[in-house]
């Protein structure tokens with residue numbers, strides 16, 4: 001992705017306070033991703049419950065209570081590169097917080113049974129982060145993550161395209177491509193699939209504000225002041241006409257991609273204690 005790293009970090013750091021209030025899509029994705037863990041850990045193929053979990057790009061730690069409910073014995077490392085996000089993670093004796101960049105994860109190699117990551121990797125260099133996840137996993141350990149697919153926010157993209165040819169919506173990697181990459185990097189049992197989730201808004205301003213508040217806007221736009229002037233908003237609203245729902249609402253459709261993979265090998269021995 002062409003996005004600049006420090007801008008993304010600053011954007012999320014600023015968004016921490018109002019994140020949970022606006023991140024409806026993220027919460028929905030989180031619930032669905034947690035449900036999918038059940039296929040590996042609660043189904044017929046039951047895998048031993050993970051003892052060490054890394055929640056990568058943990059945000060305000062929304063997943064923490066859900067993970068502890070599913071795996072009451074687990075130790076969780078909640079990691080994010082935005083300090084304000086990490087500071088918001090609920091305190092719990094089994095939870096350790098880390099301010100760390102997913103491109104160079106600050107955990108011991110082969111320490112984790114499960115790396116869980118909800119809607120973070122689309123902000124990153126995917127290959128680097130997948131390699132880091134593999135390094136953090138024990139042999140036999142699992143990665144479960146969500147990301148955005150290429151069709152995400154297609155209505156907004158088309159509405160903007162009629163105004164100018166600037167990139168107003170982030171470009172996301174197709175699901176098949178990220179699955180290929182995961183296999184090339186040596187993961188096993190790779191499963192990728194996607195589904196569409198449509199959020200609706202009363203007007204385009206509310207939609208744009210939501211994207212900004214959750215740090216999901218195209219950060220490149222920050223540089224060009226005045227792009228969302230009343231005149232542009234009016235034009236954007238007009239361009240959205242063809243997409244309006246029967247109820248007259250403005251849709252923002254997300255392609256939610258699920259990626260599940262295993263680090264090859266069998267888990268041998270007890271988990272290594274992480275260094276504090």
Ligand SMILES: C[S@@+](CC[C@H](N)C(=O)[O-])C[C@H]1O[C@@H](n2cnc3c(N)ncnc32)[C@H](O)[C@@H]1O
Nearest residue numbers: 012057058059080081082101102118119120123
């Ligand atoms: C959309 S939020 C999701 C937060 C959380 N997983 C949830 O489900 O609520 C994405 C998070 O990824 C973090 N993030 C983005 N790039 C990162 C990176 N390179 N390293 C660590 N965290 C990153 C952001 O700071 C943000 O908290």
